Amino acid sequence: MKTCCRLLVATIAAFVLAVATPVAAIIGGWGVIPDVDDDAHVQEVGAWAVAEHVKRANDGLRFGKVVSGEEQLVSGVNYRLGIVAVNLAGQNARFNAVVYEQSWTNTRRLLSFDRA
Structure with a gap:
């Protein structure tokens, strides 16, 4: 009986932890970046992506x-960004x-850099 109760408690704890953990905190999982408008680093990465694309194209x-x-x-961070840019x-x-x-x-x- 004690083993059964411990297993039940462990299962519930694992479920709660899985639900409460943001997807981005799980290695390999994609998670939404909140407030990209106010995130200076994300805006800088986006500007860099456009500049790098322009160097190539x-x-x-x-x-x-x-x-x-x-x-x-990952062993670093992958960013998947939706970017608005102005053409010629x-x-x-x-x-x-x-x-x-x-x-x-x-x-x-x-x-990668592609038209949406």
């Missing part, structure tokens, strides 16, 4: 702002970018 895009984002903890005609366009960043090695890579 030479299409003259200009960074507007990051409007949505998710992060994934002055029109806003939305793009999706994935950026890998590892702060302790000062590494940043643009993994």
Whole structure:
């Protein structure tokens, strides 16, 4: 009987912990970045992504702002960002970018940049 009660308590505790743990805190899981408008680092990563894209594509895009984002903890952080940028005609366009960043090695890579 004691073993059964301990197993039940352990199961309930594991469930509560799983529900209470944000997805981003789980290694490999994607989690929503709250308040991307007010997150200076996320905005800087988005601006960097546009600049890096322009180096490759030479299409003259200009960074507007990051409007949505998710992060994934790996051996560093993957950012999946929704970005508004301005094209050469002055029109806003939305793009999706994935950026890998590892702060302790000062590494940043643009993994993808596509029109949304």
